[in-house]
Amino acid sequence: MEQETAKPNRRQMQAAQTRRDIILAATQLFTERGYARTSVADIAARAGVSVQTIYSSVGQKAQLITAMLDEIDSIAGIPELARQAAQATDAREIVGFQARITRQLNERCRDILAGVRSASAVDPDLAAAYAAGNARHVAGVRLTVERLAAVGALALGVDQAVATVSVLTSIDVYTQLTTDHGLSFDDCEAWVRTTLETVLLSR
Template sequence: MAQETRKPNRRQMQAAQTRRDIILAATELFTERGYARTSVADIAARASVSVQTIYSSVGSKAQLITAMLDEVDEIAGIPELARKGAQATDPREIIGYQARITRQLNERCRAILAGLRSAAHVDADIATAYAGGIARHLAGARFTVGRLQAVGALRPGLDADTAAAAVAVISSIDAYVQFVTEHGWDYDRCEAWVRQTLEELLLARLVSE
C-alpha cells in the first residue's frame, strides 16, 4: 500500500513563511548595505522576528546566503520539475521542463534574484553565492542536454558542451530580465520563446518536424 503523503500543518506552514520572510529581509538588506554591514539584529528587525528566531529557523548570517539559493529552488518548484524532467522521454517535454524551470525562477523569485544579482556586484560574499546559483543553472542545462542525448534526440554534430552553454545562455536569468523589463514581454511569451528556440537549436530534424 502506498504511503499517504501528509500535508504540512498550520505550524509548519507558519514556520516556512517565517523562514521565507527572514530570507527576503536578508536579501533586501544585503543589497542595500552589503553583507559585512548587515547584522543579524538588522535582519531580525526588518523581518519582525527575534534574533533567536533567525538562528533557529535559518542559522548564522553566513548560512543565510546558502539558504537564499535553497529557498529559491523551493519557491520556484524546481525539485518537482527536475524530477519530472528526469523521467521524461519525449524530447520536447524535456526541453519544456527546462523552459518552465527558468520561467518559474523568474516569475516567483524575482525579488530574491534581483537582490542577489545587484549585491553580487559590490559584495564578495554574495558574489560567491550568486556564482553558486549560476553554477546550478549550468548544471541544469547540462542535465537537460544529457537527457536529450540519452533518448537519442540531440541534433547530430552538436557537441554536449556547446549545447549546454547555449541552453544556459538562452534560458538565463539575464535573458528574462531583458525580455521582461526592457521589452515588456510577459512570462508566457518568454517561456514560449525559450522553448521554441531550444527545440530548433537542439533537436534533430526528424524530431522537430
Template sequence: MQAAQTRRDIILAATRLFTRQGYAHTSVTDIAREAGVAVQTIYSSVGSKARLVTAMLDEVDTIAGIPPLAAELIRSTDAGHVIDLQTRLTRQLNERCQEILVGLRSAAQVDQAIAAAYADGHARHIAGARRGAERLAELGALRPGTDVDTAAVALSAFLWLDTWVQLTTDHGWSFDRAEAWLSSSLRALLLAE
C-alpha cells in the same frame, strides 16, 4: 507552514537588506526588524548571518518549485517535453525569484560571501543546462552536428537570468510569451527534425 513562511520572510528580508546596505553593513538586528521577527527567531529558523546567504539559494529552489520539475525532466522520454520543462523551470525561477537573483548578483559585486553564493547559483544553472543537454542526447534527439557541450551552452545562454530580464522587463513580454518563444526557439535550434 507558518514556520516555513517565517523562514522565507527572513530570507527575503535579508536579501533586500544585503542588496541595499551590503552584507557587512547589515546586522542580524536589521534583518529581524525588516522581517518583523525577533532576533532569536532568525537564529532558530535559519541560523547565522553567513548561513542566510546559503539559505537564500536553497529557498530559491523551493519557491520556484525546482525539484519536481528537475525530476520530471530527467524521467521524460519526449525531447520536446525536456526542452519545455527546462524552459518552465527557469521561467518559474525568474518569475518567482527574480528579485532575489538580481539582488544577489548586485550584492555579489561588493561582498565575497554573497559572491560565493551567487557563483554557486550560477554553477547550478550551468549544471542544470548540462543535465538537460545530456538527457536530449540520451534520447537521441539532438540535431545532427550538435553535441552535448553545444546544447548545454545553448540551454544555459537562452535560459539565463539576463535573457528573462531582457524579455520580461526590457521588452515588456509576459512570462507566457517569453516561455513560449524560448521553448520554440530552443526546439528549432537543438532538436533533429
C-alpha cells in the same frame, strides 16, 4: 498499500513561513546594505522575529546565503519540475520543462536575483552567492541536456549544448525579452521553448 504522505500541520506551516520571512528579509538587507554591513539583529528586526529564532530556524549569518539559494529554488518550484523532466522520455516535453523552469525562476524570483546580482558587484560574499547561483543554473541545464542525449534527441555535443542553453535561459536574456521587447511571460516561455527545440533537437 502505499501510505499517503503526511500533510504538514499548522506548526510546521508556520515554521516554514517564518523561515521564508527571515530569508526574504536577509535578501532585502543584503542587497540594500551589503552582507558585511547587515547584522543578524538587523535581519531579525526586518523579519519581525527574535535573533534566536533566526539561529534556530536558519542558522548563522553565513548560512543565510545558502538558504537564500535554496529558497529561490523552492519559490520557483524547480525541484518538482526537475523531477518531472528527469522522468520524461519525449524530447519536446523535456525542453518544455526547461522553458517552464526558466519562466518560473524569472517570474517569481527576478527581484531577488536582480538584487543579489546588483549587490554582488560591490560585496564579495554576495558575489560568491551569485556565482553559486549561476553554478546551480548550469548544473540544472546540464541535467536537461544529458536527458536529451539519453533519449537520443540531442543534435549538439553535450558541452556545446550546455553552454548554449545556459546563455539562452539566463536572466540577461529574459530581462531583454520582457523589458526591452515587451514580451509577456507566456511569450517568453514560448520563445525559449521554440528556440531550444530549434537549436538542440535532431531532425
